[in-house]
Amino acid sequence: MHYNICLLVVAATILTACASERWPVPADGQWASDFPVVEKRYKAAAKNSLGTAQDLAEIENRVRQEPLHVREIRWLSPTEVMVDADWGRGLGYEEYYCVLEKKAGRWRMVERYLGAVS
Numbered sequence: 001m002h003y004n005i006c007l008l009v010v011a012a013t014i015l016t017a018c019a020s021e022r023w024p025v026p027a028d029g030q031w032a033s034d035f036p037v038v039e040k041r042y043k044a045a046a047k048n049s050l051g052t053a054q055d056l057a058e059i060e061n062r063v064r065q066e067p068l069h070v071r072e073i074r075w076l077s078p079t080e081v082m083v084d085a086d087w088g089r090g091l092g093y094e095e096y097y098c099v100l101e102k103k104a105g106r107w108r109m110v111e112r113y114l115g116a117v118s
Helices: 002-017 036-044 053-064
Strands: 069-077 080-087 094-103 106-117
Touching: 036 080, 036 094, 053 069, 053 080, 053 094, 053 106, 080 106
Parallel strands: none
Antiparallel strands: 069 080, 080 094, 094 106
């Protein structure tokens, strides 16, 4: 039994460490729509929070540093989220999907995908 728990902990650690490798890296000029996995994961992610109120506040603060406005947070796991965010209004408006992960107790930006521009 102890052996199985150790294996689960090791597997979870490896998956968490590789989280950023699971996301395609956009080149200049590429859109979120160039990566079907991005929108597929966003649509499948949970709308109900899998984190704490502190997690929500930290995620919003981290996204604001980009500087972007958080429209919606969706949860892939308790330590990985996708954020629908935007910048600007009217002319110059941009929409993004941001991927964040929690490592060592802190939320960090893994990737950012441009979704729309007006």
